[in-house]
Amino acid sequence: MGLSASHGSAGEDARAPDMLPGALSGLKVLDLSRVLAAPWATQILGDLGAEVLKVEQPGKGDDTRVWGPPFLEDGSARPDAAYYLCANRNKRSLAIDFSRHEGAALVRRLAEDADILVENFRTGGLVKYGLDAASLLRLNPRLIYCSITGFGQTGPYADRGGYDFLIQGMSGLMSVTGRPEGEPGAGPVKVGLPVSDLFTGLYATTAILAALNHRNRTGEGQHIDCALLDSQIALLVNQGMNYLVGGAVPQRLGNAHPNVVPYRDFAASDDYILVTCGNDAQFRTLCGLLGREDLAADPRFATNAGRLRDRRVLEVELARAIAPWRAAELLAAMAEAGVPGGPINSVDQVLADPQVAAREMLRAMRRDDGTEVTVIAYPSRLSRSPASYRLAPPRLGQDTRAVLAAELGLGEAEIEALRAAGVIATAEPAPQDRQAERTP
16 A cells, blocks of 8 residues: 655745645644544644644543554553544643643643643533633633533533544434345444544534634634534434425435435445445436436436335346346446446555555655554545645653743753653653664
């Protein structure tokens, strides 16, 4: 598979892309989050150039550091899990115990100079440390303070904890995901990725950028309240509107589409393929390709509304016509004819796909100890201020000493006293022999 260490549009700037100023360069993010939704948001901000300071619990760190196997084999006694690595690049790790008075004071000092703070503690959980939105906005009125919780800051569920699986069920997403009743394997199924976390992280990032624009106009910071349940309900999109407009409760359809036909998987002779006809012309072309012009000429199937109404009859006929084909041959013929379709790739197959290589979607990075880690790239391409890959996901406490010295002006004696008292932790220096081995 092709790996890239840099990117950007040729001819726009002679500098290496990871040296270009990102769109959010100059902004400082204080990241008090862990697991996925909020770290996903702060990683995006970091990819786009912001400086992200990730505050973690000494001796433990982000929960996901131990959510394995697999673990990144780096020779250490406690390697980091792949789960942690997926959402924590372009960050610096500070191990500060802010349950201690001295630790909370350090975080408040960092917040005074921050542009953005992101946290995902339970509602009200940071009040006792003086790290809640009201307290920090008094210290820094320009601060954009983003809270990410399961159910938001208000409402009867505000005090509950929320995890992705729980939200997928409560939001209605699982009620429309899975095989329909009456088929083998029928029943609700969660999506194979933590999409409720990821959607919330994306919505949080959008809200933060909107708040930045508001601050640019007015000078005002603000508190952003993001909930996993709210975000996933917003992502019910057409299924939610189908109910609000039509009144019928959406049901599980397996791989079929609730509004478009044909738009599902079919079995070829050697593999499954996807057929995704988005309009009548594509459907007619598919019928011609399959030698079933009679289906295209049938008045029942002339429009999508008719195909939807008589879905079962049509899909049986299409399945019979597709079954003799080899998957690769039919997909090639469909591509040449302009009929949308594709394979159902496994993860290893898609990451080895030539389109993925051409788009430089895999990036090789090195941690401070020289250990190489491959990450999946930020997907949007900005022609003037591209995303960059400056810092590999850090080891726990890797940057505590340097950041406290640079940001807060603490001397070596002060830092050592805090470390000795257990208020902070500092990572052991990267083993130089391993670093020398791995550095080209």
